[in-house]
Amino acid sequence: MELGDKVKQRRTELGLSQGELAERMGYSSRSSINKIENGRAVSQKIIARLAEALNVSIPYLMSWEEEEDKQKCERGNLLSPERLQIHLNTVPVYDPISCGTGKWVDEQPVDYLGVPDTMVSKACHYFANPAYGDSMEPRILNGDYIVFEQTESIDPGCIGAFSLNGEYFCKRFKKLPDGSMWLFSENPRYDPIPIQRDDDFRVLGKYRMRMTEN
Template sequence: MNNIKKLRTEFGINQTELGNKIGLSARAIGFYESSDRDIPTSKLQKIADYFNVSTDYVLGRSSTSQKDDEVIQIPLLGKIAAGYPTTMFADVIDYIDIPADMARGNKELFALKTKGKSMEPNFIEGDILIFEKTEDCENGQFCAVAVNGDDATFKKVTKTDAGIMLQPLNPAFETKFYTNEQIASLPVTIIGVLKESRRKY
């Protein structure tokens, strides 16, 4: 089976959102995810380009997503809580390698290590999360979010007219809702959008 659904889940987007970004219908995305048939080359390349991975990785023929041998290093910062907000230290504790193509377009990337259980089963303690630095996101994306200045948490973000919801994936944890007034006063700020997660086995 190919890795399209896995990649889409890691990026926190649904079939419709992926289809809109690469010019395919949600129905086509769903078909490619569940079918073992060959994906047309032009469509396969669009999917690979969007996720910044090799076509072999999309097809499940390679265990590494890297397109080529060129790599760069990005900083691994302090831990981020996948549970209750916790202070995110800006100190660089390490550097990790990523494919150079991942940073194409002058993207500013950074990595954090998650702890806690609120984002299980998709993300577990110790996972390395790679983010693109941004102060905005689309509904349903997984983000690093600063709460009350120094606090940071990792959640699925849903925006409403009244405010913003930070949603865990583990039903044992509650969704946090912040009104527009709280967003401005605390403040609540998007730090980055998840681009990739890595797990050591």
């Protein structure tokens, strides 16, 4: 099976659109993924990024070792750095962040996650939380590790980590034409959360990627 076919097959298995896979890889549009799936030749660096984004090994993508089919990430180390031949950046992991109705998060790391340097910028700081709840499905699943870029501001429409009156959420931030601000879920079963004028509201980070361990 050719590389493009492998990418399309694995993307479909994960329930990702071309645009969502492009977002995982830091592309601005789905056109790059479409070209790869249609047989465009890519560099070794892009193959490594594809393997990372799809949670598989490079040998699987290249059909070198079929017995390594769909190799999953392990907690703290998505893929072997020796296999990918890339550097892993250490990202602190904190207690679960709510993808539901709100949950406290301790301020001391409970673990560390290895994130390949092809997926993050050295100029930024990152942190991660396990997702707790299903309000951000299907984009983010319960138990996924969510990696955020640390920031104190975020553009409307972006997913981020937020503190609201002492509770911590992963939601999509929206500002409506009337000036009101809300935290929205991806799952339509959850009502949006209003941000009132006197609320203690802080932006903690901007969503960068999700990683799964199963």
